[in-house]
Amino acid sequence: MNSTLVRIDLSRHLRDVMNMMFVLVLPVFMYLIFGNIFGDSDEAVGRGNLKFYIMVSMAAYGAAVAATGIAGSAATEQIEGWGRQLALTRMTPRVFVASKAVVALLIATAATLVLFGVAVINGAQADSVLVWLFCLIVIVVGSALFGLYGLAVALWFKSNSALSTAAAGLTFLAFLGNVFIPLNGTMLTVAKFTPMYGYVGLVRYPLTDGYNGDIQDPVWLLLANLVGWAAIFALWCLLAVRRTRERR
Amino acid sequence: MIMMNTTRRRQNHGRSPTGEQVLEAVDLIKTFQVRGRGRFNAVDGVSFTIHAGEVLALLGPNGAGKTTAIDMMLGLTEPTSGRITSFGTTPRRAVQNGRSSAVLQTGGLLHDMTVNEVIDVIASLHRSSGRAGHVKELAELTRIGKQKISKCSGGEQQRIKFALALLPDPDLLVLDEPTTGMDVNARRAFWDTMKRDAESGRTIIFATHYLEEAQDFAQRIVLISDGQIRANGPTHEVQAMTSGRTVSFTVDADADAVVSSLAQEPGVTAVTRNGNRIQGTTADSDALVVQILGQIGGRDVEVTAPSLENAFVALTGHQAQTGPQASTGNQPESEATTIDADGVR
Numbered sequence: 284m285n286s287t288l289v290r291i292d293l294s295r296h297l298r299d300v301m302n303m304m305f306v307l308v309l310p311v312f313m314y315l316i317f318g319n320i321f322g323d324s325d326e327a328v329g330r331g332n333l334k335f336y337i338m339v340s341m342a343a344y345g346a347a348v349a350a351t352g353i354a355g356s357a358a359t360e361q362i363e364g365w366g367r368q369l370a371l372t373r374m375t376p377r378v379f380v381a382s383k384a385v386v387a388l389l390i391a392t393a394a395t396l397v398l399f400g401v402a403v404i405n406g407a408q409a410d411s412v413l414v415w416l417f418c419l420i421v422i423v424v425g426s427a428l429f430g431l432y433g434l435a436v437a438l439w440f441k442s443n444s445a446l447s448t449a450a451a452g453l454t455f456l457a458f459l460g461n462v463f464i465p466l467n468g469t470m471l472t473v474a475k476f477t478p479m480y481g482y483v484g485l486v487r488y489p490l491t492d493g494y495n496g497d498i499q500d501p502v503w504l505l506l507a508n509l510v511g512w513a514a515i516f517a518l519w520c521l522l523a524v525r526r527t528r529e530r531r
Numbered sequence: 532m533i534m535m536n537t538t539r540r541r542q543n544h545g546r547s548p549t550g551e552q553v554l555e556a557v558d559l560i561k562t563f564q565v566r567g568r569g570r571f572n573a574v575d576g577v578s579f580t581i582h583a584g585e586v587l588a589l590l591g592p593n594g595a596g597k598t599t600a601i602d603m604m605l606g607l608t609e610p611t612s613g614r615i616t617s618f619g620t621t622p623r624r625a626v627q628n629g630r631s632s633a634v635l636q637t638g639g640l641l642h643d644m645t646v647n648e649v650i651d652v653i654a655s656l657h658r659s660s661g662r663a664g665h666v667k668e669l670a671e672l673t674r675i676g677k678q679k680i681s682k683c684s685g686g687e688q689q690r691i692k693f694a695l696a697l698l699p700d701p702d703l704l705v706l707d708e709p710t711t712g713m714d715v716n717a718r719r720a721f722w723d724t725m726k727r728d729a730e731s732g733r734t735i736i737f738a739t740h741y742l743e744e745a746q747d748f749a750q751r752i753v754l755i756s757d758g759q760i761r762a763n764g765p766t767h768e769v770q771a772m773t774s775g776r777t778v779s780f781t782v783d784a785d786a787d788a789v790v791s792s793l794a795q796e797p798g799v800t801a802v803t804r805n806g807n808r809i810q811g812t813t814a815d816s817d818a819l820v821v822q823i824l825g826q827i828g829g830r831d832v833e834v835t836a837p838s839l840e841n842a843f844v845a846l847t848g849h850q851a852q853t854g855p856q857a858s859t860g861n862q863p864e865s866e867a868t869t870i871d872a873d874g875v876r
Contacts (some may be wrong), residue, residue: 285655285656286655287651287652287654287655287660288652288655288656290650291644291648294648295641295643295644295648298643299643360641363639363641364635364639364640364643365639365640366640367635367639368635368640368653368692368695369653369656370605370607370626371605371607371626371632371633371635371696372627372653372656372657372699373627373629373656373657373658374656378656394714397761412562475819508779
């Protein structure tokens with residue numbers, strides 16, 4: 284890891300207003316709206332209340348957008364020739380990957396903490412500090428899945444606009460994946476096969492033990508979704524790299 | 532304190548002794564797979580040795596294989612076959628040790644960074660943060676440090692990359708089309724800076740498709756086209772081969788007689804006629820112009836400097852950018868300069 288690279292990368296991402304809208308502002312905004320439509324009664328959900336449930340869901344979305352953007356831009360930077368500039372230094376690929384991972388970790392954590400802060404003031408509650416802590420950890424670590432997603436899109440399409448589309452596309456995946464609005468019936472069955480479902484299910488697990496109304500999702504199902512999609516995105520990355528190599 | 536020591540070490544190692552091998556390439560081939568064109572050799576059997584203290588121009592038209600050759604000199608890409616060593620080790624290691632550095636072609640800087648940020652990041656990756664201020668002064672960037680890259684002109688961006696290349700205080704500096712995107716003044720200022728820098732004994736290799744840049748600045752020229760070396764020798768000798776100017780003029784009568792007498796003149800080659808307009812190539816255009824205006828009685832005299840394409844025709848007897856077979860026909864004789872048939876496989 285290189286601290287100068289991390290410091291300058293952090294300030295670059297914070298200056299990127301468009302992306303920060305999705306990472307920081309939108310989750311807070313949606314929390315306030317959904318939290319006050321559905322969560323006004325402060326009804327209890329598992330080890331906390333409905334506002335807490337909405338908070339972790341929105342935080343998961345924000346962290347996923349952050350991871351997509353940061354990992355993806357790491358790839359488009361390489362493609363735009365910055366990688367050649369870096370290749371003329373002592374830097375090893377390991378330092379590069381580690382530095383980018385730290386940047387993603389810091390931004391995802393900061394965005395989550397901002398939302399948590401707003402939610403504390405706005406009435407999100409949990410039975411124990413440990414619930415907050417476990418949720419935070421799952422949000423940040425699990426967002427790595429979307430790092431792979433952003434990387435795959437960037438490596439395949441080689442453009443920043445494709446990457447922005449992919450980040451915006453997470454909004455649809457979030458609706459499809461039971462993140463924003465509770466789904467039921469056929470929609471819920473379909474949701475179980477989409478990439479955000481396992482992640483957000485695990486994020487809520489410290490709160491709900493996997494309960495979705497009366498139905499409980501076992502941990503293995505949520506993990507299987509996460510690992511399955513991680514494998515798919517990783518494979519997509521490999522195919523993209525191979526395609527680039529063959530073409531020159 | 533520790534930082535100071537590491538910086539000192541790099542600054543004090545001094546230049547490599549003159550004559551040390553900076554680069555040695557043997558039978559380099561780089562093959563690419565391109566959609567629609569199949570496999571082709573961007574660099575096709577190139578061998579050369581470059582010694583410490585040389586200022587060498589890699590001259591060739593666009594698509595000649597210059598950038599691919601440079602990528603291999605810097606370890607940015609591996610040759611498909613052949614061998615290349617730099618300072619007695621791999622080019623990649625020479626770059627990591629800070630002995631080789633480069634100004635790559637336009638692009639390659641991130642637009643949302645400031646000038647200071649770019650320099651700070653690369654300096655820290657070279658572990659040469661102590662030199663950041665110094666190279667900013669050298670490349671005259673101190674005033675625009677807080678500017679975003681996206682707001683920098685093409686010339687400023689090239690100066691930034693020049694500053695980045697100087698950060699490790701390299702013994703070998705490779706420049707790939709360094710003046711692309713610069714206007715005439717910026718171009719002149721850039722080469723003035725380079726000349727001063729070369730006096731410190733740094734080995735410099737630069738790729739260009741401008742004949743003038745190669746002639747003004749290089750001690751040695753390597754001519755490359757279709758991935759092969761066409762000529763490799765001291766600048767004044769390559770220049771002598773390419774310095775023929777084209778003189779064209781109009782005569783009012785008896786054009787055929789003028790053409791045939793002109794063809795007899797020493798030093799005059801390639802005489803052609805189009806109606807009353809006659810054109811000839813000569814090493815001594817001044818003498819020919821005097822003759823045309825005097826004895827011959829021609830008018831509308833026009834003298835044109837050789838283009839790189841003409842140089843290729845003169846040196847290799849075939850048009851640049853055409854097939855890979857090098858004809859060995861019309862090459863001027865020169866003892867010290869090798870017209871390189873080695874490149875042909």
